[in-house]
Amino acid sequence: MPRYRTAPLATSQMPPGIPYIVVNEAAERFSYYGMRAILVVFMTQYLADSMGRPDPMTPDEAKGWFHLFVSAVYLTPVLGALLADGVGGKYRTIVTLSLVYCLGHFVLALDTTRIGLLMGQTLIALGAGGIKPCVSAHMGDQFGATNQHLLSRAFSWFYFAINLGAFTSMLATPYLLHHQGPAVAFAVPGVLMALATLTFWSGRYQYAHIPPQGFGFIRQVFSGEGLQLLGKLSLIYLFVAMFWALFDQTGSSWVLQAQQMDRKLWGYEILPSQIQAANPLLILLLVPLFSYGIYPYLARIVKLTPLRKISAGMFVTVLAFALSAWLQMRIDAGQSPHIAWQLLAYLILTSAEVMVSITCLEFSYTQAPNAMKSFVMAFFMMSVAAGNLFTSAVNFFIQNPDGTSKLEGAEYFWFFTTTMLVTALMFLLVVRWYREKTHIQPEIPLERL
Incomplete structure (x- = not known):
């Protein structure tokens, strides 16, 4: 049986394990x-009690x-990182x-009660969160000094793969939930996770x-x-957390906002979760537009450091x-704005994501000492957890006993817009x-294989 290689190859080519x-x-x-795309709709429309009666x-x-739940997914990376860097290695942990x-997905498919929801989400948070820092760090480990120049391209493909999977699933699972019900809608992601593992x-x-x-x-x-x-990275991630507090609302407040909009596009009515x-x-x-067009153009004008990209992304998030706050103001006045306006907001927010998330992913790997790659990746992901904890706390706090909200309508969106603007201005000092200081894994020459 072949033995596992314990160091990256000294090659100028893309490492063989990347595909x-x-x-x-x-x-x-x-x-x-x-x-994730169907969770809010599932919880507000399909959740049942143990007798099968509606319990939304x-x-x-x-x-x-x-x-x-999202914050839990981004807190458990610390556990995965400890197992990977300290005990079992990244591959075995993944x-x-x-x-x-996989088990968590199938629990959601089999049990539509609040107990099933809690059990399934707990298992998914442990599994999805635990592998998060390990997979990205494991990919970085495939590179040595000779092909270090290909690391940015690999992380771009990595992020491309993330969004290819996300795009297809965000169209498919809302359709399955609407036409086939929650059992099928949650089972299909479970099958895909099994294929991913294989x-x-x-x-x-x-x-x-x-x-x-x-x-x-x-x-x-x-x-x-x-x-x-x-300590230095924690300060960076504290500011990045506010980006995630806003960005991940595409799965919650933006879905609920879309329910109140005119969603007919080219003769087809889009489901709120599909947006x-x-x-x-x-x-x-x-990603290719920024990598091959916008960034090279801007680099001729100003030095584009990772932190400057992140800073610019924060201001774009404010826009x-x-x-979205302006759209909610129109909805609050009894109007029904077209979904194209929210698609424009998605364009702006996704541009911010390219500048903040992809840059921070590569930045975290290169800044981490070689013995701490997964652990530092987990630290980065804790910024996602912190942002979602903030948003969760706000949403629980604003609930009034009579079912109304302390931040009604557009006030909710303006609150987060203002908070993001203050964060972006303060981050300029950190930049x-x-x-x-860059750290890359040592490599082994090809002739030694």
């Missing part, structure tokens, strides 16, 4: 975003639970937790398997360099939510202060 990782990511993201949540309650992930396992002999560091990992984390790095598919479709178009 398996990218295809796995596309299928896994189909499973996650397909399930209120809109504010559903938004609160939605963002609480395969094991992927099986837990694909990843198939590439096991093509990967560089970086061994876990054990106590070396703990020493690195608590060393002066490790603690200083985590979310605009985001991954736009990612597929905007996107200001547009001036932070100093970057």
Whole structure:
């Protein structure tokens, strides 16, 4: 039986394991975003009690639970990172937790009560969150100094795969929920997750398997360099968290807003949950546009550091939510604006995502010491958790006992728009202060294989 390679190859070509990782990511993201796309509609329309009677949540309650779940998905990466960097290695951690992930999907498919919802979401949060920092760090581990220049391209393909899977699932699962019911709508993402796991396992002999560091990992984390790095990155991620507080509302408040809009497009009435598919479709178009057009053009005018890209993305996010607030003002006046306006908001917000999320993903990997790659990726993902916890807390807090809200209509969207603007202005100070330091895995020469 062939032995696993424990270091990246010294080659100028793309590493051989990358296609398996990218295809796995596309299928896994189909499973996650397909399930996530229908959660709010499921909780407000399809949830039942143990006797099969309707037991739906209120809109504010559903938004609160939605963002609480998303925050859990982005907190469990810490557990996955500890297992990967300290104990079992990234590959073994990914395969094991992927099986837990599959189980969560099938629990949702079999039980439509609040208990089933809680059990399924718990398993998915453990599986999906646990593998998150490991998959992206495992992909980065395939590169050495010789092909380091291809790392940005690989992360772009990685993000492309994420959004290809998300786009198809955000169209398919709302359709399945509407026409086939929740059992089929949740089972299909489970099947895709099983295929993702099989694909990843198939590439096991093509990967560089970086061994876990054990106590070396703990020493690195608590060393002066490790603690200083985590402190610096934590400050960055604290600001990035507010981006996620707004961005992930495409799965909650923007879906509920879409229900109140004219959704007929080219003679077809789009389901409210399907509007979310605009985001991954736009990612597929905007990633190459930014990579090969906008960024090279701007680089001739100003030095484009990762933090400057992130800062610009934050201000673009303000514009996107200001547009959604304006739309809600029109809805509050008894009008029914066309869904094309929300699609424009998606275009603006997705441009911000390209500048913030993709940049922060690569930035996190390169800034992390080699023994802490998964752990730092988990730290980045905690910014998503923090942002969603903030949004969840706001939605639970604004609920009045009589079912009304403290932030009615457009006030809700203007609150988040203003908060994002303050965050973006304060982040400008951080951009001036932070100093970057890149870390890449050591490689082995081809002639030694």
